[in-house]
Structures are given as C-alpha cells and as structure tokens.
Amino acid sequence: MKTFDYIIIGSGQAGTPLAFHLAEKGRVAFIEKDKPGGTCVNTGCTPTKAYIASARKIWDAKNAVEWGIEVPEGTKANLAKVKERKDELVQDSRDGIENGVKNNEQIQWFQGTARFISNYEVEINGEIITAKLIFINVGARPKIPDAFRGIPYLTNESLLDLNEIPEKLLIVGGSYIGLEFGQMFQRFGSKVTIIEKENRLIYREDAETSKVIGNFLKAEGIEIVLDANCIGGSKNGEDSITVTTKCPGHESVTGSHVLLALGRMPNTDTLHLGNTTIETNPQGYIEVNDYCETNVPGIFALGDCNGKGAFTHTSYNDFQIVAGYMDGDKKRKISDRITTYGLFTDPPLGRVGLTKKQALEQGFKILVAYRPMDKIARAKEKGETYGFMELIIDAKTDQFLGGCILGVGGDEIINGITNLMYAKQPYTVFRDSVQIHPTVTELIPTILENLKPLPGQ
Numbered sequence: 461m462k463t464f465d466y467i468i469i470g471s472g473q474a475g476t477p478l479a480f481h482l483a484e485k486g487r488v489a490f491i492e493k494d495k496p497g498g499t500c501v502n503t504g505c506t507p508t509k510a511y512i513a514s515a516r517k518i519w520d521a522k523n524a525v526e527w528g529i530e531v532p533e534g535t536k537a538n539l540a541k542v543k544e545r546k547d548e549l550v551q552d553s554r555d556g557i558e559n560g561v562k563n564n565e566q567i568q569w570f571q572g573t574a575r576f577i578s579n580y581e582v583e584i585n586g587e588i589i590t591a592k593l594i595f596i597n598v599g600a601r602p603k604i605p606d607a608f609r610g611i612p613y614l615t616n617e618s619l620l621d622l623n624e625i626p627e628k629l630l631i632v633g634g635s636y637i638g639l640e641f642g643q644m645f646q647r648f649g650s651k652v653t654i655i656e657k658e659n660r661l662i663y664r665e666d667a668e669t670s671k672v673i674g675n676f677l678k679a680e681g682i683e684i685v686l687d688a689n690c691i692g693g694s695k696n697g698e699d700s701i702t703v704t705t706k707c708p709g710h711e712s713v714t715g716s717h718v719l720l721a722l723g724r725m726p727n728t729d730t731l732h733l734g735n736t737t738i739e740t741n742p743q744g745y746i747e748v749n750d751y752c753e754t755n756v757p758g759i760f761a762l763g764d765c766n767g768k769g770a771f772t773h774t775s776y777n778d779f780q781i782v783a784g785y786m787d788g789d790k791k792r793k794i795s796d797r798i799t800t801y802g803l804f805t806d807p808p809l810g811r812v813g814l815t816k817k818q819a820l821e822q823g824f825k826i827l828v829a830y831r832p833m834d835k836i837a838r839a840k841e842k843g844e845t846y847g848f849m850e851l852i853i854d855a856k857t858d859q860f861l862g863g864c865i866l867g868v869g870g871d872e873i874i875n876g877i878t879n880l881m882y883a884k885q886p887y888t889v890f891r892d893s894v895q896i897h898p899t900v901t902e903l904i905p906t907i908l909e910n911l912k913p914l915p916g917q
Contacts, residue, residue: 462489462588462590464488464589465485466486466489466591467488467489467582467591468490469597470763471557472763473763473776474595474776477783478597478762478782478783479567480560481779483564485786487566488566491570491574491582491584492569493572493574493730495554497550504772506549507549507550510546512640514537514648515537515643515647515806516647516806518535518647519647537648537649539624540624542648543621574731576736578735578736579736579756580592580759593758593759594759595762596746597761597765597775598730598763599763599764600765600770602615602721603723603725605691607691612701614719616641616721626715628714628717629645630653630714630715631653632691632719632721633655633721634654634663634684635662640803640804641719646680652683655688656684656685656688657687657691659687665809669864673809675846683713692704700715701716701718703715724770725743725744726767728765737755737756738754738755741767746766748760748761750795751790751794752766752782752785762778768794768797771801781793781794798882800812800813807867809870811864812862813861813863815852815864816852816862818862824855825854825917826913826914826917827911828852828912829907829908829911830849830851831907832848833868836903838898841898844867847870848866849866849867849870849873851864853887860877860887873904887908890904890905891909892905
C-alpha cells in the first residue's frame with residue numbers, strides 16, 4: 461500500500477490548484493475518473509460560453525439590419541464548426557492541466573474511480589493508497605427523474621456533443637442551464653420550448669426578473685410552458701419525443717430532442733462513503749465546516765459536492781480557504797462568502813447578495829434603487845434595452861444587501877457592487893463616485909440618489 465502526504469479526488473476547479481499548491485509541501489496522489497478539469501472545463505463554463513458566443517454572432521448577423529448593416533440572406537449556424545471551436549478551447553485547458561501534472565515530480569496521476577476502503581484508505585484501479593490528509597472534489601452531475609429514464613434524453617453534457625442542430629428542442633427546466641441552452645439553440649436554428657413546473661421562470665429570482673427574462677426569450681421565438689404539474693416523457697417511433705406537461709387532460713408538447721435541466725446531484729455515491737464515518741446530508745452532499753473539513757479530521761470536501769456553492773468561483777474559493785487553512789491561515793471562511801452569480805443569457809443577469817424577497821423575509825427594512833435599461837443612453841445606443849438595474853440597501857446601515865443587473869454588461873457591472881459589499885462600505889461611496897461616460901455603470905450613482913422604500917414596509 462502506497463502512502464502519500466495528500467490524496468486529492470477530482471480535478472475540478474478546487475482540486476487542480478490544490479494539487480499544485482500541496483505539491484510544494486509533499487507527495488500528492490491526484491485522482492480523476494474522467495477528463496482533467498472537471499465540469500467547468502469539460503461540460504460547463506468553457507464549452508457553454510463558447511456556444512453562447514457563437515449564438516450571439518449569428519444573432520448579430522440575422523438582426524444587423526436594425527443597426528443599418530446589410531447582411532446577405534442565408535446566414536445559418538454550422539453546429540459541427542461551433543463544436544470544433546469549442547473542443548479546441550476545452551482541449552487547450554485540459555492540456556494545460558495534463559502538462560502541469562506531467563512536469564511535476566511531486567504529483568502522481570491516477571486515472572480511474574476512487575473508492576474509500578476506510579477513512580484514510582482509498583482504492584483506485586485495484587490499488588490501495590493512503591494519506592492522513594484527503595481532499596474530495598468529485599463535483600456533481602445532472603439529475604435525471606425516473607419519468608425520463610426510458611427515453612433518449614439529453615443533458616447539458618451530451619447536448620454539447622451533437623453535430624447537428626435539433627429541429628425541435630424541448631427543455632425541461634426553466635432555470636439557469638435551461639435558459640442558456642434554450643436561447644443559444646433557438647439562435648442556432650432549433651425551435652425551442654421551455655417547460656417549467658413553477659408559475660414563472662428562474663423561480664429563485666424576484667418576480668420582475670422572471671418576467672423580463674421570459675419576455676426577451678419569447679421575443680426570440682421561444683415557447684414557454686409554465687405550471688407544468690405532470691411532467692413525463694415518451695418516445696414516438698424513431699424521430700420524436702412527447703413530454704407531458706399538465707394533468708388532468710394530459711397536455712403535452714412533441715419535439716425531436718429533449719434536454720433535461722432539472723438541477724444537479726453530487727457524485728458522492730461513487731465514493732463508497734459507507735465504508736467511512738464521513739457524514740452526508742439526505743441529498744448526498746458531504747457535510748463540512750467553515751474550512752471545508754468534514755467530521756473526520758484531515759478529510760476535506762471542496763466544490764459542488766459539499767453543497768456550499770454550485771459555481772466555479774465558489775469551488776475556487778474553497779481551494780483558497782483550504783490552502784490557507786493548510787498554511788495555518790484561517791482568515792478565509794465559507795460563512796464569509798457573499799452569494800454572487802450570473803445567468804449568461806443575452807442580455808445577462810448579474811446577481812449578488814439578497815433578492816428583495818429574501819431581504820424582507822429576513823426582516824430587513826430596505827430601500828431600493830431602480831432604473832430600466834430603456835432609460836439608459838448607452839443601452840439605447842447599443843440597441844439592447846431589455847432589463848433593469850436594481851440595488852437593495854439596508855435602511856438602517858446604508859450597506860448594500862444585494863443587487864440585480866439584468867441587461868447589457870450586467871455580468872460584469874455587478875462586480876462593482878460585490879466589491880463594496882466585501883469592503884463593507886455604504887452605498888454612498890458609489891453614489892458619490894464619478895463613473896465613465898457613456899457607460900451603463902454611470903447611471904448607478906444617479907439611481908442611488910433616488911432610493912425608495914418598498915410600499916407596505
């Protein structure tokens with residue numbers, strides 16, 4: 461049995477930088493069951509944002525006349541070429557990891573599925589290895605309901621492997637993954653229908669956010685079915701699939717392909733944690749403390765599998781927390797992390813902190829700054845006027861509680877609010893600042909001069 465100083469299971473956005481960090485201190489066993497890089501590199505951020513960029517290019521071409529540009533008719537998407545570009549970007553990232561590992565004598569790469577034999581013993585390809593410090597970064601995968609297991613379905617992973625554009629794509633799930641794929645494939649040339657069980661899209665957001673997103677998706681020709689209370693699928697011969705949406709009456713829609721975008725589940729079931737005393741919650745996420753350490757001393761869980769965040773940036777922050785902890789620095793903690801994320805539709809959504817609903821539920825008295833994008837000169841000049849800016853202020857402390865920038869540049873602009881929240885600075889710092897003209901951001905000081913309480917507070 462080989463003994464290492466450290467064992468890392470999973471090469472995602474927490475495991476990979478941690479491997480190189482710990483290699484400076486000792487011998488690292490680095491285990492990966494699939495391709496290097498985890499979800500972000502292979503089936504998440506890198507490939508999907510590459511597809512979104514291609515989808516934007518064809519949208520620009522087809523709508524250029526509105527900007528006074530004449531483009532010959534016949535513009536179409538070549539999905540095989542789109543995929544080829546995506547694959548090159550993904551492979552470049554994989555190569556970077558593989559070359560880094562290959563050139564580091566302190567790291568031994570293991571390709572295969574890791575299984576725990578006991579708390580500190582891991583079996584990989586029939587070989588048992590051990591270490592007193594083990595780091596689990598196994599990520600998550602798409603959740604597949606039993607009602608769809610008998611039909612040929614797509615996930616965010618398999619959809620990225622298609623070489624031909626689906627004629628009619630049915631998307632079950634109206635949240636982040638479903639909306640991004642829905643818009644990009646509608647632009648590529650599919651006829652897209654999004655099916656959502658709630659009464660509005662992206663239900664965790666405030667109602668206006670859901671409404672505006674629904675409006676610009678519908679404007680592009682996407683059909684949206686809400687209140688789908690009886691979702692299931694059936695195959696019709698060789699060329700179509702029917703998805704039931706409502707009961708009674710068995711309302712349904714039929715398409716050539718179906719994408720399941722119903723959330724994700726942790727990959728912890730592959731680890732044989734029953735052979736250990738590591739604790740998980742009922743959903744399978746590994747329980748951790750503020751420093752990503754499990755109930756078993758020396759065993760840590762980072763990234764999606766600990767349930768403390770489902771984003772690349774939270775996974776990387778887990779690495780930073782653990783790296784600091786291993787170096788004797790406990791300044792970074794999970795509980796200090798401010799929730800922030802983006803929805804990369806076009807226009808995008810940038811979100812940080814609390815929504816209005818969350819702030820009110822937590823008992824805050826709030827002030828709100830608001831401006832629609834069609835009242836912002838730069839957005840009008842760009843011809844991209846869907847959306848709004850909304851900032852939520854604690855009336856007692858003048859601190860930002862949250863913000864929503866839904867509109868052109870929103871995924872970048874939101875970071876300015878995030879920085880002030882981490883610095884614990886009052887909104888007046890932004891209000892009294894001088895921003896570049898002409899930009900979308902320059903209107904933030906203006907709207908912060910006109911804070912209003914919510915009616916009925």
